[in-house]
Amino acid sequence: xxxxxxxxxxxxxxxxxxxxxxxxxxxxxxxxxxxxxxxxxxxxxxxxxxxxxxxxxxxxxxxxxxxxxxxxxxxxxxxxxxxxxxxxxxxxxxxxxxxxxxxxxxxxxxxxxxxxxxxxxxxxxxxxxxxxxxxxxxxxxxxxxxxxxxxxxxxxxxxxxxxxxxxxxxxxxxxxxxxxxxxxxxxxxxxxxxxxxxxxxxxxxxxxxxxxxxxxxxxxxxxxxxxxxxxxxxxxxxxxxxxxxxxxxxxxxxxxxxxxxxxxxxxxxxxxxxxxxxxxxxxxxxxxxxxxxxxxxxxxxxxxxxxxxxxxxxxxxxxxxxxxxxxxxxxxxxxxxxxxxxxxxxxxxxxxxxxxxxxxxxxxxxxxxxxx
Numbered sequence: 001x002x003x004x005x006x007x008x009x010x011x012x013x014x015x016x017x018x019x020x021x022x023x024x025x026x027x028x029x030x031x032x033x034x035x036x037x038x039x040x041x042x043x044x045x046x047x048x049x050x051x052x053x054x055x056x057x058x059x060x061x062x063x064x065x066x067x068x069x070x071x072x073x074x075x076x077x078x079x080x081x082x083x084x085x086x087x088x089x090x091x092x093x094x095x096x097x098x099x100x101x102x103x104x105x106x107x108x109x110x111x112x113x114x115x116x117x118x119x120x121x122x123x124x125x126x127x128x129x130x131x132x133x134x135x136x137x138x139x140x141x142x143x144x145x146x147x148x149x150x151x152x153x154x155x156x157x158x159x160x161x162x163x164x165x166x167x168x169x170x171x172x173x174x175x176x177x178x179x180x181x182x183x184x185x186x187x188x189x190x191x192x193x194x195x196x197x198x199x200x201x202x203x204x205x206x207x208x209x210x211x212x213x214x215x216x217x218x219x220x221x222x223x224x225x226x227x228x229x230x231x232x233x234x235x236x237x238x239x240x241x242x243x244x245x246x247x248x249x250x251x252x253x254x255x256x257x258x259x260x261x262x263x264x265x266x267x268x269x270x271x272x273x274x275x276x277x278x279x280x281x282x283x284x285x286x287x288x289x290x291x292x293x294x295x296x297x298x299x300x301x302x303x304x305x306x307x308x309x310x311x312x313x314x315x316x317x318x319x320x321x322x323x324x325x326x327x328x329x330x331x332x333x334x335x336x337x338x339x340x341x342x343x344x345x346x347x348x349x350x351x352x353x354x355x356x357x358x359x360x361x362x363x364x365x366x367x368x369x370x371x372x
């Protein structure tokens with residue numbers, strides 16, 4: 001069976017229209033939890049938006065979506081989780097997204113970057129959906145601590161501007177200094193009602209030094225807010241191929257749906273205060289790229305997603321699937337299945353194809369895919 005030319009070109013135009021809707025910029029902030037720091041309850045978030053967690057996330061949404069402003073993550077472990085209006089495709093051998101901050105020469109405040117897939121297609125990262133760290137230049141170095149956990153404590157004293165005490169799972173303790181020009185009464189997050197809370201992640205070794213002026217040198221590659229924004233992509237770009245699991249093993253991801261960034265160092269630079277990763281933009285470098293690993297019909301309430309490995313292509317959909325068909329770019333139907341949600345694709349050559357899915361509601365979905 002062949003698609004007629006009219007249907008074929010309508011399909012192509014439909015796909016191009018879908019692709020044009022993809023934003024290169026973040027469209028959602030799913031969580032924002034800055035650690036104590038000189039800007040917490042003052043700028044990131046503001047005092048007026050720091051009383052509840054809902055306000056804090058809304059502040060981040062208002063600030064970061066469409067690159068309207070900048071967000072700070074506070075001391076070690078403070079984090080943000082963002083998403084796009086589409087999945088970010090992993091193009092092998094290429095940088096997939098970049099992150100902008102406010103780093104300058106000898107003013108780096110690196111953040112660890114992690115990625116996650118929306119395996120159940122519900123639009124949020126769930127507890128059973130694993131996060132993978134993008135292993136940067138420091139990942140295998142001796143001073144890097146995996147599974148580091150720090151606990152911050154609400155000041156016992158009612159005295160304004162008290163330092164924030166902390167302990168960690170390495171047997172250490174210390175304080176985050178409430179520096180003189182930080183005008184808020186406390187750096188302990190207003191929205192946290194408990195008297196202590198913990199944050200965790202990979203911790204990088206301290207790099208700050210003082211040669212008459214405090215210096216925060218940049219790391220080589222693979223971290224947010226690490227190099228100035230005008231540096232080339234090798235310094236501010238991120239490749240999904242760098243993803244590793246909790247044991248440090250490389251993982252193959254066709255795409256990702258969520259990005260998490262957390263402050264990676266626990267250090268202070270004198271009167272400058274604590275190291276705090278700042279984020280001004282997260283940008284998909286190829287927002288209109290399509291992969292066999294992920295496909296979404298963005299115009300329908302019933303979202304369509306496709307995941308695959310080298311042998312099987314599976315369709316995740318809210319309604320029962322009646323038919324799956326794959327056409328080559330000349331319109332010939334080369335593979336088809338009925339009343340199943342998967343296709344065996346090991347016999348298909350690498351390249352671009354069109355997939356059509358029909359569901360029990362008599363709706364049809366078209367999308368271009370790459371089988372690689």
